[in-house]
Amino acid sequence: MDPVRNPYAPGAGQRPPELAGRDRELQQFEVVLERVARGRPERSMVVTGLRGVGKTVLLNTFKSMAMQRLWGTGKIEARPDQSIRRPVAAALHMAIRELAPRHRAPERIEEFLGVLKAFAMRDPAAAKGTSHWSPGIEVPASRGRADSGDLEIDLTELFVDAAGVATDLAVGIALFIDEMQDVPAADVSALCAACHELSQTGGPLIVVGAGLPHLPSVLSASKSYSERLFRYARIDKLDRDAADLALILPAREEDVEFTPDALDALYEAADGYPYFVQAYGKVAWDLAPRSPITLDDVKVSAPEAEEELAVGFFGSRYERATPAERDYMHAMAQIGDEPVATAEVADALGRKPSSLSPARDSLIKKGLIYSAERGLIAFTVPHFGKFLRAQPV
């Protein structure tokens, strides 16, 4: 059928035509926004889940919800080995720019921008005395606030001031952090401390995160009270009804239907994983001659969808691994699809567990595997074991 009208959207962070099966999380976030705006004590949210399960899309939806309530919003994507100081400064700059036109006292905004600039310029990575960061802040950097060089102190002061500007307007500020497991350890600790401080003063600023399933343990390793700061929402594959809706509703908009056995086959292939739902749906649409999309259409299109996933979803990640890391993952895949013991992987490779730690650690850092619980590891990418077993070694 006409590829131009194809509604499905496989791709990282691509907004799906229908955000299926996430009503509970949306409702929870609605409550968070409402409570924070009213100055009620409230924990912020952190969304976790495997690759391609829809974390970025959900975070973006939360951002839209906050904007709809006229909140100031900003978003960063954390990177390993990169301090969050500059990205957070840029994100809060965006948030304040959203609020500024409605603020009655321009000097309050200027005052905050001066603090923000001082905060950003304290980046130790920048050469001394220079300001590489040209954020378009015209006001001079202020002194003596959020510029100590200690990220914990500086973030706390910056957040409190930003929250103050939002309070003037009776709204809030939401800072979104995607790939939060990649925030460097020292920065995680500073971030939690700043959120903790803020939650005690009731300032209307929240940090909303998204990351891989081990993110809660990254946070609690850093600050034991992190469990009381964040409400964790683990998102997973879609159940049958939600996966069907993700396919049916966008098609219906274009007067296209699926036969029931086509939906059976699509669910079997995609296993409810949002990325796969979009990928199989997209190819089935393109190859089907007419509505309804039938079981035969799905069968004919499945190899092409798998081919595209092998290149775009699995292959692009596999390529990031070194030969030693690939051996490690192949050994994991041979053992099975459940979380596996690191000792068992070492056994399978005929090596000492300690000699494999570098490979394991760098795979974790690359976000390809995660430590499910002590001594156990698993793939972050759904169906990755199956993909690896089909690869020539």
Ligand SMILES: Nc1ncnc2c1ncn2[C@@H]1O[C@H](COP(=O)(O)OP(=O)(O)OP(=O)(O)O)[C@@H](O)[C@H]1O
């Ligand atoms: N609730 C949903 N219903 C239907 N499709 C969805 C849903 N959530 C996400 N998708 C689709 O799944 C794909 C992956 O979404 P997204 O990039 O948000 O995943 P992610 O969890 O952030 O993955 P990664 O860990 O790789 O960053 C996109 O193509 C998106 O359109």
Ligand SMILES: [Mg+2]
């Ligand atoms: Mg993402």
